[in-house]
Structures are given as structure tokens and as C-alpha cells.
Amino acid sequence: MDSTLGLEIIEVVERAAIASAKWMGKGEKDTADEVAVEAMRERMNKIYMRGRIVIGEGERDDAPMLYIGEEVGICTRTDAKDFCNPDELVEIDIAVDPCEGTNLVAYGQPGSMAVLAISEKGGLFAAPDFYMKKLAAPASAKGHVDINKSATENLKILSDCLERSIEELVVVVMDRSRHKDLIQEIRGAGARVRLISDGDVSAAISCAFSGTNIHALMGIGAAPEGVISAAAMRCLDGHFQGQLIYDPEIVKTGLIGESKESNIARLESMGITDPDRVYNAEELACGSTVLFAACGITPGTLMEGVRFFHGGARTQSLVISSQSKTARFVDTVHLFDKPKYIQLR
Ligand SMILES: O=C(COP(=O)(O)O)[C@@H](O)[C@H](O)[C@H](O)[C@H](O)COP(=O)(O)O
Ligand SMILES: [Mn+2]
Numbered sequence: 422m423d424s425t426l427g428l429e430i431i432e433v434v435e436r437a438a439i440a441s442a443k444w445m446g447k448g449e450k451d452t453a454d455e456v457a458v459e460a461m462r463e464r465m466n467k468i469y470m471r472g473r474i475v476i477g478e479g480e481r482d483d484a485p486m487l488y489i490g491e492e493v494g495i496c497t498r499t500d501a502k503d504f505c506n507p508d509e510l511v512e513i514d515i516a517v518d519p520c521e522g523t524n525l526v527a528y529g530q531p532g533s534m535a536v537l538a539i540s541e542k543g544g545l546f547a548a549p550d551f552y553m554k555k556l557a558a559p560a561s562a563k564g565h566v567d568i569n570k571s572a573t574e575n576l577k578i579l580s581d582c583l584e585r586s587i588e589e590l591v592v593v594v595m596d597r598s599r600h601k602d603l604i605q606e607i608r609g610a611g612a613r614v615r616l617i618s619d620g621d622v623s624a625a626i627s628c629a630f631s632g633t634n635i636h637a638l639m640g641i642g643a644a645p646e647g648v649i650s651a652a653a654m655r656c657l658d659g660h661f662q663g664q665l666i667y668d669p670e671i672v673k674t675g676l677i678g679e680s681k682e683s684n685i686a687r688l689e690s691m692g693i694t695d696p697d698r699v700y701n702a703e704e705l706a707c708g709s710t711v712l713f714a715a716c717g718i719t720p721g722t723l724m725e726g727v728r729f730f731h732g733g734a735r736t737q738s739l740v741i742s743s744q745s746k747t748a749r750f751v752d753t754v755h756l757f758d759k760p761k762y763i764q765l766r
């Protein structure tokens with residue numbers, strides 16, 4: 422994969438984050454999402470690449486942009502042969518969430534980001550628009566904790582791996598009724614729970630960074646977000662496991678098809694014959710090279726949000742590469758229109 426891609430995708434997530442941040446706190450989640458999609462797509466189509474969206478805007482809501490299967494990049498244009506040699510370029514698959522945490526942006530809450538993951542063709546699991554049970558934990562617990570074990574058992578293991586008491590552990594769980602028992606169990610085991618209303622990508626990746634005070638993510642979120650989280654965790658060597666959830670009874674909220682049976686049939690039509698399979702990060706993001714980029718929209722555990730000043734904005738992004746084995750925090754000043762000054766922080 423071209424190493425300059427790592428630089429180009431920083432701008433892709435930055436543009437999406439800036440566009441969305443303009444709608445921060447305005448209570449209009451759809452607009453905050455739409456402008457991020459538009460900005461991401463526009464910048465992506467300027468990159469010298471042959472890309473295809475494998476995780477994108479709604480499978481079900483017939484989204485006009487960054488839809489699953491959409492080809493992106495200069496070298497996918499019909500006139501591509503006039504200025505590039507598409508045959509020489511590796512075909513890449515892209516998973517995007519231009520506005521991860523639309524509610525967080527709309528209501529001015531922390532933890533939203535513009536995010537994407539890239540790998541060569543076939544390198545990312547094309548997750549259906551279902552739910553996923555997730556377990557994320559730091560690298561030292563990788564392969565020791567297990568999604569098939571109870572929360573109590575995993576907390577004991579985590580406590581040993583991190584050499585701290587269970588009381589010193591913080592577990593992020595999405596604040597949903599489906600997690601009532603899970604939350605009770607975690608608290609009962611002695612750990613502390615951080616409930617989030619949205620944004621489990623940020624929570625999953627935060628587990629890989631010491632100092633975030635997040636030691637695990639447990640519970641059920643969306644499957645596409647699971648693949649994006651897995652891409653980052655695979656590069657960071659963190660622990661991530663995901664299991665598709667296709668039973669509407671378990672999820673209790675959201676769109677998840679009519680019945681368990683029809684969902685199993687849908688998974689089968691996609692080639693998923695074992696719907697209960699547990700996938701690890703290396704299976705969800707199996708490509709030989711994986712790139713991940715995110716830019717904070719509102720401030721979060723990992724990144725600052727977009728800060729506007731007269732004539733410009735300052736952003737913070739995180740770019741992770743399996744190839745260069747780096748996690749880069751990129752601080753960028755964007756000059757829009759003859760700024761009166763450049764904000765230092
Ligand atoms: O919070 C989220 C919303 O993402 P977005 O729609 O891109 O703003 C994600 O982090 C969650 O993973 C997920 O979408 C959520 O768990 C869906 O669950 P629910 O709200 O219960 O239907
Ligand atoms: Mn999302």
C-alpha cells in the first residue's frame with residue numbers, strides 16, 4: 422500500500438470532523454452526519470487510489486454517498502486511464518464512519534470522531550448492519566480475557582494482567598437496557614462502570630492506551646463500528662473480540678431485522694454460515710496492511726475536538742499504521758480565510 426496514503430487520509434478525517442463540528446450542539450444529528458459524509462467523500466475522491474467502501478453509510482437507508490460498494494479515489498473514475506494506470510495500483514477496501522457519535526455532536530457531548538480504516542481488497546470484514554457483542558482490553562490482557570467468559574472472570578484476569586485490583590478497573594458499557602445485567606455484574610465484581618450514551622469506537626481504542634483510565638469495553642454496539650475498532654486494535658496489538666448479535670430479543674433497541682430466523686438467513690446469504698462465531702481483531706481486519714485514521718469532532722479520551730478560531734481551526738487526529746508500526750497524534754492548524762492570528766493550542 423502506498424505510504425503517502427497515511428498522510429492523505431489524515432486530511433480525509435480532518436475535513437469530515439471540521440464539517441461536522443460546525444453543527445456541534447445544534448441538535449441536528451442528520452445534518453452533522455450528512456456534512457461529514459460529503460466532506461469525507463470529496464477529499465477521498467482526490468486521492469490517487471482505487472478504493473471501495475466496504476463499511477459505509479446505511480445498507481438499509483439507501484444512502485446516496487459513501488454507500489457500501491461505492492468506488493472512491495481518482496483511479497476509479499471512468500476517465501482514470503487518462504492520468505493514472507489503475508492496473509498498477511493495489512485495490513483497497515475502506516470502512517468509514519464519517520461521524521461516529523452523531524448524537525454526541527448534535528448535543529455537544531464528548532467522544533465523537535470522524536473515522537476510517539483501510540486495508541487491501543478483502544482485508545476488512547464486511548460486517549452487516551447488525552449488532553456485535555464486543556470485548557476490548559489492553560495489550561497485556563490480549564488472549565487472556567475471553568468474550569466467552571463471564572464479566573466477573575474477565576475482570577479477575579484483567580486485574581492479574583494489569584497488576585491492579587478489580588476496584589481500580591474501569592469498564593465502559595453503552596447505557597442501554599440490554600446491558601442491565603452486565604452492569605450489575607461488573608459493579609458486583611467490584612469494578613467501576615463508565616456508561617456512555619454513544620461512541621463505542623473511542624471506548625474500544627482507548628483500552629489500548631494506558632492513561633485513558635479505560636481498561637475494558639464490554640457489551641453490545643454496532644457491528645460496523647466493531648470492525649473499525651478491530652482495525653485499530655489489530656495495529657496496536659490490543660485485545661478485541663466481536664460476535665455478531667442477530668437476535669432482536671437480545672438487542673432490545675434499534676433496527677435489526679424482523680426476526681432471529683430472517684437475520685440468520687440474511688447472514689447465510691452473505692456467506693456467514695456460523696452466525697455465532699467469535700472473531701478476533703486479526704480476523705476482522707485480516708489484511709497484510711491496515712491503516713486507521715480518526716479526527717476528534719468533540720473532545721474525547723484520545724483526541725481533542727475541533728477548535729475554531731478567527732479564520733481557521735485546529736484539529737487533533739490519530740493515525741495508526743500496521744506497516745510502519747506507528748500511532749501518530751497529529752495536531753493540525755487549518756487556515757481557511759486570512760486568519761487574524763493562529764491559535765497555538
Ligand atoms: O454510538 C454509536 C452510534 O454511531 P453513529 O450512528 O455513527 O453516530 C456507535 O458507537 C454504536 O456502536 C452503535 O451504533 C450503537 O450501539 C447502536 O446501538 P443502539 O443505539 O442501541 O441502536
Ligand atoms: Mn458510528
Ligand SMILES: [Mn+2]
Nearest residue numbers: 518520521522
Ligand atoms: Mn456515523
